[in-house]
Amino acid sequence: xxxxxxxxxxxxxxxxxxxxxxxxxxxxxxxxxxxxxxxxxxxxxxxxxxxxxxxxxxxxxxxxxxxxxxxxxxxxxxxxxxxxxxxxxxxxxxxxxxxxxxxxxxxxxxxxxxxxxxxxxxxxxxxxxxxxxxxxxxxxxxxxxxxxxxxxxxxxxxxxxxxxxxxxxxxxxxxxxxxxxxxxxx
Amino acid sequence: xxxxxxxxxxxxxxxxxxxxxxxxxxxxxxxxxxxxxxxxxxxxxxxxxxxxxxxxxxxxxxxxxxxxxxxxxxxxxxxxxxxxxxxxxxxxxxxxxxxxxxxxxxxxxxxxxxxxxxxxxxxxxxxxxxxxxxxxxxxxxxxxxxxxxxxxxxxxxxxxxxxxxxxxxxxxxxxxxxxxxxxxxxxxxxxxxxxxxxxxxxxxxxxxxxxxxxxxxxxxxxxxxxxxxxxxxxxxxxxxxxxxxxxxxxxxxxxxxxxxxxxxxxxxxxxxxxxxxxxxxxxxxxxxxxxxxxxxxxxxxxxxxxxxxxxxxxxxxxxx
Numbered sequence: 001x002x003x004x005x006x007x008x009x010x011x012x013x014x015x016x017x018x019x020x021x022x023x024x025x026x027x028x029x030x031x032x033x034x035x036x037x038x039x040x041x042x043x044x045x046x047x048x049x050x051x052x053x054x055x056x057x058x059x060x061x062x063x064x065x066x067x068x069x070x071x072x073x074x075x076x077x078x079x080x081x082x083x084x085x086x087x088x089x090x091x092x093x094x095x096x097x098x099x100x101x102x103x104x105x106x107x108x109x110x111x112x113x114x115x116x117x118x119x120x121x122x123x124x125x126x127x128x129x130x131x132x133x134x135x136x137x138x139x140x141x142x143x144x145x146x147x148x149x150x151x152x153x154x155x156x157x158x159x160x161x162x163x164x165x166x167x168x169x170x171x172x173x174x175x176x177x178x179x180x181x182x183x184x185x186x
Numbered sequence: 187x188x189x190x191x192x193x194x195x196x197x198x199x200x201x202x203x204x205x206x207x208x209x210x211x212x213x214x215x216x217x218x219x220x221x222x223x224x225x226x227x228x229x230x231x232x233x234x235x236x237x238x239x240x241x242x243x244x245x246x247x248x249x250x251x252x253x254x255x256x257x258x259x260x261x262x263x264x265x266x267x268x269x270x271x272x273x274x275x276x277x278x279x280x281x282x283x284x285x286x287x288x289x290x291x292x293x294x295x296x297x298x299x300x301x302x303x304x305x306x307x308x309x310x311x312x313x314x315x316x317x318x319x320x321x322x323x324x325x326x327x328x329x330x331x332x333x334x335x336x337x338x339x340x341x342x343x344x345x346x347x348x349x350x351x352x353x354x355x356x357x358x359x360x361x362x363x364x365x366x367x368x369x370x371x372x373x374x375x376x377x378x379x380x381x382x383x384x385x386x387x388x389x390x391x392x393x394x395x396x397x398x399x400x401x402x403x404x405x406x407x408x409x410x411x412x413x414x415x416x417x418x419x420x421x422x423x424x425x426x427x428x429x430x431x432x433x434x435x436x437x438x439x440x441x442x443x444x445x446x447x448x449x450x451x452x453x454x455x456x457x458x459x460x461x462x463x464x465x466x467x468x469x470x471x472x473x474x475x476x477x478x479x480x481x482x483x484x485x486x487x488x489x490x491x492x493x494x495x496x497x498x499x500x501x502x503x504x505x506x
Contacts, residue, residue: 018263026259030252038247052251059255063262124238146231171220174227181234 011075019066030059033076036148037083043143044087045132054090058083073157080148081158084140091136123181130180138173141166387465419456422469422476424501430459431496444493447478459496475503 011032017025037058041051061082069078131139140159144150152170156163434442440462448456448468455478460466471478477500 018259021263023260023263026263027256030255030259034247034252034255035245039245042245052247055247056251056255060258063259066262120238123234127234127238146235171224171227174224174231177234178227178230182230 012071015066015069015075015078016071019069026063029075033079037079039147040080040083040143041087043128043131043147044139045128050090054083054086058086061086074154076148077150077154077158080144080150084158087140126181127177130177133180134173134176137161137165138169138176141169142173142177145170419468419470422457422459422471424475426469427476427496427499427501434496443496445496445499446492446494457499471499475501477502 009028011029014025014029018029034055038051038055041054042048044051046054058079062079065082131142134142137159141152141155144155144158145152150158152166153163155161155170156166159166161169430443437443443459443461445457445459446466448458450456453473455471455473455476456468457471457478458466458468479498479500
């Protein structure tokens with residue numbers, strides 16, 4: 001399967017092909033989505049090692065659930081639902097540890113002298129700090145909408161929440177981030 | 187009045203309506219403001235993301251993670267990979283487990299068979315104490331002849347054991363009924379006991395014939411203990427007594443026959459007649475035929491053999 005034909009084939013078709021035993025279909029799916037999944041975990045304020053571990057768990061769950069996949073929803077929604085559940089499981093197991101990690105990340109990034117960094121780099125660091133400082137529900141909604149491109153309706157499906165709650169989470173996340181970053185934007 | 191009331195009521199109603207519409211308008215204005223605020227915030231975030239270069243936004247999982255995930259995906263699908271990994275482990279496990287089971291069974295069976303073959307020998311060997319004569323350290327150098335004697339005994343014993351072992355291990359033995367097997371066991375035990383007694387006597391006699399005093403003493407003690415239980419009582423006739431008396435006349439004092447009292451009752455005297463370093467013979471002397479002068483004088487020293495001269499025994503009635 002070459003690259004041009006890869007683009008023509010939808011995610012859902014690739015997943016179905018993988019479910020019936022075409023291993024190369026999974027390679028294409030992985031190449032398409034590995035980055036967004038990885039960034040979704042990294043932006044949660046987790047360390048790279050934990051983000052990779054959660055990535056691994058997410059993809060393994062997808063592999064094991066290949067035969068149960070129904071192409072009624074978008075593959076990306078299905079994948080991020082698995083990622084969301086993996087993240088929730090992780091927080092349940094290590095809730096206190098996670099908070100410590102967040103605090104560590106925030107403090108470690110904050111201690112970097114921002115004046116010595118380039119402006120865009122500074123902005124990126126500050127953004128990461130502020131995203132990591134968001135409450136979990138707001139952070140997840142923000143990342144799914146802003147970085148992964150889901151609609152609020154899709155996010156409601158992924159996170160199994162009411163759509164109004166997702167809307168309010170999104171609004172509050174925006175307000176918090178603006179409040180924290182307004183000094184860095186011209 | 188009704189007109190005024192109507193006007194008042196209208197005013198109240200209109201006020202209520204005005205209040206609710208105001209609230210609605212206020213809410214709408216708030217929603218609008220919130221929406222505008224949200225749009226403004228979204229624009230701010232978009233602008234922020236626009237400022238951050240693509241380089242900072244990108245993040246890649248490591249190649250090792252890629253390989254792990256892809257290999258897991260291929261293993262889940264490819265039956266050949268699955269068949270090359272798991273069944274090998276299973277077959278290895280089966281091979282080792284079956285070997286271990288077979289080895290255990292072999293061991294158990296061989297132990298049981300060996301144990302069955304050795305049951306008789308083990309029982310008999312308990313009746314065969316090691317006949318090593320314990321000696322004082324000083325006399326060990328002078329004890330070569332006794333060692334030789336013991337070696338003979340041990341050689342005979344080993345022959346006996348070999349025979350017993352052979353008979354126990356022979357294939358005919360397990361086919362015997364239990365009663366027969368028990369009878370054989372008893373017979374062999376009795377044989378062994380007899381053999382032990384005889385060989386012991388033989389070895390002790392040899393020792394007594396040639397050993398120095400200390401060895402003789404030890405052997406004598408042992409002999410006394412054994413003979414006390416084993417000697418049969420013989421009824422002494424007058425002829426036998428006269429023969430002993432005749433023999434004594436031709437012997438030196440040390441080599442003469444003596445006697446010692448063992449017990450006395452209304453009908454008989456029980457005495458041991460013995461020569462130096464020889465096994466005693468136990469005799470019953472009928473009181474109607476023999477008389478012993480002061481027989482009870484030795485009772486207190488019955489355990490130690492006290493020499494008494496044959497002359498102390500007199501014949502009352504020679505007709506028997």
